[in-house]
Amino acid sequence: MAEKFDVVVIGAGAIGCAIAYYLAREGIKVGLLERESFGSGSTAHATGFISLLGTEFTVGSSFEFGLESYNAFQTLVEELQSATGMDLLYQRRPSLRLALEESEEKLIKEMMVWQKEYVAMHWIDAKEVHELEPRLTQSLIGAVYEDESAQLDSYRLNLALGAASEILGTQTINRKATGLISEGNRIIGVHTEGDDVLCDTVVVSAGLWSPGFQKDLDFPIPVGALKGERVLLKYDGQPLQLLISSPKRGHMISRMDGFLSVGSTGGRDYDQDQLYQGEDMDRVPTETARLEIMQRAIDVFPDLENAELVEQLAGSRPLSPDRMPIIGPVPGKEGVVLATGHTTKGIHLAPGTARAVTEFIQGGGKQLPSGIDLFLPSRFADMTSADFQTAGLGVDE
Numbered sequence: 013m014a015e016k017f018d019v020v021v022i023g024a025g026a027i028g029c030a031i032a033y034y035l036a037r038e039g040i041k042v043g044l045l046e047r048e049s050f051g052s053g054s055t056a057h058a059t060g061f062i063s064l065l066g067t068e069f070t071v072g073s074s075f076e077f078g079l080e081s082y083n084a085f086q087t088l089v090e091e092l093q094s095a096t097g098m099d100l101l102y103q104r105r106p107s108l109r110l111a112l113e114e115s116e117e118k119l120i121k122e123m124m125v126w127q128k129e130y131v132a133m134h135w136i137d138a139k140e141v142h143e144l145e146p147r148l149t150q151s152l153i154g155a156v157y158e159d160e161s162a163q164l165d166s167y168r169l170n171l172a173l174g175a176a177s178e179i180l181g182t183q184t185i186n187r188k189a190t191g192l193i194s195e196g197n198r199i200i201g202v203h204t205e206g207d208d209v210l211c212d213t214v215v216v217s218a219g220l221w222s223p224g225f226q227k228d229l230d231f232p233i234p235v236g237a238l239k240g241e242r243v244l245l246k247y248d249g250q251p252l253q254l255l256i257s258s259p260k261r262g263h264m265i266s267r268m269d270g271f272l273s274v275g276s277t278g279g280r281d282y283d284q285d286q287l288y289q290g291e292d293m294d295r296v297p298t299e300t301a302r303l304e305i306m307q308r309a310i311d312v313f314p315d316l317e318n319a320e321l322v323e324q325l326a327g328s329r330p331l332s333p334d335r336m337p338i339i340g341p342v343p344g345k346e347g348v349v350l351a352t353g354h355t356t357k358g359i360h361l362a363p364g365t366a367r368a369v370t371e372f373i374q375g376g377g378k379q380l381p382s383g384i385d386l387f388l389p390s391r392f393a394d395m396t397s398a399d400f401q402t403a404g405l406g407v408d409e
């Protein structure tokens with residue numbers, strides 16, 4: 013006989029595991045379908061930077077959703093660490109968003125006008141930057157100083173969310189979901205490579221593999237694979253006390269395990285024919301990306317010329333056509349919720365996504381939860397594949 017759950021979540025990345033955990037915390041019986049293992053998708057490649065200052069967030073509800081998720085991390089990390097005994101290598105520190113060029117200064121200052129209404133930040137000139145971190149390049153113009161930003165190990169976060177959810181009763185089912193089971197316009201379960209699994213609600217959170225379910229929904233799930241690479245360095249100098257990033261040169265973060273993470277490559281770093289590799293993840297590290305990332309890092313922090321390469325990570329992000337996540341019900345269907353397409357922000361936005369999906373399911377799918385109006389699947393009813401081209405090129409980190 014087919015197994016029956018309140019909710020079946022497809023995909024055990026950061027998003028699926030966060031949803032399973034939030035649902036299980038509410039006493040909801042969850043089946044978590046994963047075809048490989050926790051953290052086998054995009055999540056394992058992510059820097060785990062939880063920063064509000066990039067171009068991903070725009071004024072209004074987009075930024076507010078980012079802020080909600082940012083604020084949720086402190087308690088979430090404490091809960092997960094205490095439930096699982098794992099150290100998520102979570103750090104909260106002041107951050108610097110550097111301007112090395114006039115165009116970066118202009119962008120940062122324009123965004124500051126509205127960002128500073130939400131977060132404590134101010135512009136500092138090059139002299140003040142060097143008082144804080146004398147090892148940064150002499151050729152910078154200035155930076156925005158933010159009182160606090162955060163970073164953690166995304167793979168460990170993924171494992172901890174999955175494990176904590178299991179402790180609360182979630183059943184992980186290691187099988188591939190092969191299709192959705194419909195009864196009229198209602199989704200009532202999932203076909204798998206083994207037995208069917210039945211449920212009241214299905215959550216599609218299969219990252220860049222989510223489009224595999226669009227034919228069963230007769231509605232587009234426009235998610236593509238956008239490559240990104242970063243490196244881990246062993247640097248013998250003192251660790252950075254600030255989380256550093258810049259619009260054109262990416263991030264530079266001393267992790268809590270002692271390694272320095274720098275990267276990442278984005279849309280503008282690949283030729284068009286390399287950018288969209290079809291439906292699957294591209295895990296092949298390239299020499300071009302390594303040289304590009306190292307050059308950018310040395311531009312910002314010249315002493316990294318002496319650092320040693322420990323690891324190069326290559327993966328793909330689940331790109332949506334407007335770089336914003338796709339969260340919410342599918343028009344014309346009941347019993348199904350999408351939570352996918354988080355592009356460069358799937359770690360950061362996992363808590364907000366899980367809160368919204370849980371609220372929606374608890375309300376019987378009748379009322380849209382707060383905070384997700386910009387992210388509803390309905391915005392893509394008429395989308396074309398050409399939309400990916402511009403979205404991909406806009407991905408900087």
Ligand SMILES: Cc1cc2nc3c(=O)[nH]c(=O)nc-3n(C[C@H](O)[C@H](O)[C@H](O)COP(=O)(O)OP(=O)(O)OC[C@H]3O[C@@H](n4cnc5c(N)ncnc54)[C@H](O)[C@@H]3O)c2cc1C
Binds near residue numbers: 050
């Ligand atoms: C280089 C790089 C750096 C990044 N840095 C950051 C960062 O600093 N901050 C940030 O917030 N984000 C960052 N990201 C983006 C982030 O990694 C993604 O947005 C996030 O991991 C997406 O999570 P997910 O759970 O949707 O997808 P995934 O982690 O890909 O999980 C999807 C899961 O679904 C499973 N699955 C797929 N199909 C099926 C099926 N049919 N049946 C069962 N299971 C299935 C897969 O095996 C996988 O485990 C970065 C990404 C890259 C590549």
